[in-house]
Amino acid sequence: MNKPPISPSSAIQLSHLNKVYGTQKVLCDLNIHIQSGEFVGIIGPNGSGKTTLLHLISGAVTPSEGEVHIMEQPLSSYSRKALSQQLAVLQQDGIPAISFPVHEVIRMGRYPFLDWLGRDRYAEVEELITLIMDRLELHALAERPVSELSGGQRQRVALGKVMAQQPAVLLLDEPTTYLDIRYQIQFMELVSRWQQEEGLTVIAVMHDLNLASLFCSRLLVLHEQNIVADGSPHDILTEEMVERVFGVQASATPHPDSGVPQILLKRKEEGK
Numbered sequence: 001m002n003k004p005p006i007s008p009s010s011a012i013q014l015s016h017l018n019k020v021y022g023t024q025k026v027l028c029d030l031n032i033h034i035q036s037g038e039f040v041g042i043i044g045p046n047g048s049g050k051t052t053l054l055h056l057i058s059g060a061v062t063p064s065e066g067e068v069h070i071m072e073q074p075l076s077s078y079s080r081k082a083l084s085q086q087l088a089v090l091q092q093d094g095i096p097a098i099s100f101p102v103h104e105v106i107r108m109g110r111y112p113f114l115d116w117l118g119r120d121r122y123a124e125v126e127e128l129i130t131l132i133m134d135r136l137e138l139h140a141l142a143e144r145p146v147s148e149l150s151g152g153q154r155q156r157v158a159l160g161k162v163m164a165q166q167p168a169v170l171l172l173d174e175p176t177t178y179l180d181i182r183y184q185i186q187f188m189e190l191v192s193r194w195q196q197e198e199g200l201t202v203i204a205v206m207h208d209l210n211l212a213s214l215f216c217s218r219l220l221v222l223h224e225q226n227i228v229a230d231g232s233p234h235d236i237l238t239e240e241m242v243e244r245v246f247g248v249q250a251s252a253t254p255h256p257d258s259g260v261p262q263i264l265l266k267r268k269e270e271g272k
């Protein structure tokens with residue numbers, strides 16, 4: 001089997017990746033290369049394997065066949081702690097409703113960098129925590145237990161915790177599902193600013209095609225166990241793709257500011 005070459009700026013390389021659950025093939029011979037600094041959205045219908053793909057990248061799920069490389073090293077060669085120094089995962093319900101105060105939860109992101117005496121090997125950790133609290137406007141909430149926060153506030157704290165982790169790669173699994181439109185945009189803007197300023201690589205499973213189009217530079221479409229389309233939102237978000245992959249009639253129209261495609265859903269006509 002020929003292995004695809006690993007480029008020097010490779011953040012993630014998936015080679016001939018297969019995943020089977022019991023007798024069900026979920027992902028079949030996936031080959032994906034993601035460069036450092038890309039903002040990639042994974043879209044596709046329910047059950048198409050998006051979360052499974054993220055879990056394969058994070059090591060939470062083992063491939064049935066094939067290989068995953070993170071920052072040019074085989075995933076299997078990382079210890080748990082070493083992997084946490086490179087890669088962070090944020091789920092749709094970021095952190096549970098625990099009673100710890102916000103500032104402590106942000107600090108928990110530093111866990112992979114503590115030595116055996118609990119000392120942080122990064123000298124400027126206090127400045128880092130303050131910067132994160134500033135950027136996410138969390139100072140007013142610093143002493144509040146996370147259990148008392150709203151879903152939107154909690155997701156901001158979850159983002160702060162992964163920012164404190166300072167990963168090279170951030171995996172997001174439908175991170176805006178429980179957020180209202182203001183917090184959806186705010187969350188995506190924060191991730192986007194972090195990605196642009198620090199060269200972070202972001203891979204986000206997204207159900208909202210319009211939000212994905214606004215923020216991702218590249219979209220991967222998962223359907224029938226494989227990537228059926230890979231390209232810029234402009235190339236990917238077409239009426240034809242939405243009908244073929246999601247079975248829905250839609251109209252694609254350019255965004256009035258940026259020109260990226262936005263999808264307007266059509267109702268089924270009466271009697272059809």
Ligand SMILES: Nc1ncnc2c1ncn2[C@@H]1O[C@H](COP(=O)(O)OP(=O)(O)OP(=O)(O)O)[C@@H](O)[C@H]1O
Binds near residue numbers: 051052
């Ligand atoms: N641990 C598991 N054991 C068995 N089957 C699983 C397991 N996890 C996922 N699957 C199956 O794999 C398929 C893909 O699931 P996955 O959650 O990856 O899809 P998805 O695209 O993220 O779906 P959704 O959009 O609904 O969140 C589904 O048919 C699911 O039932």
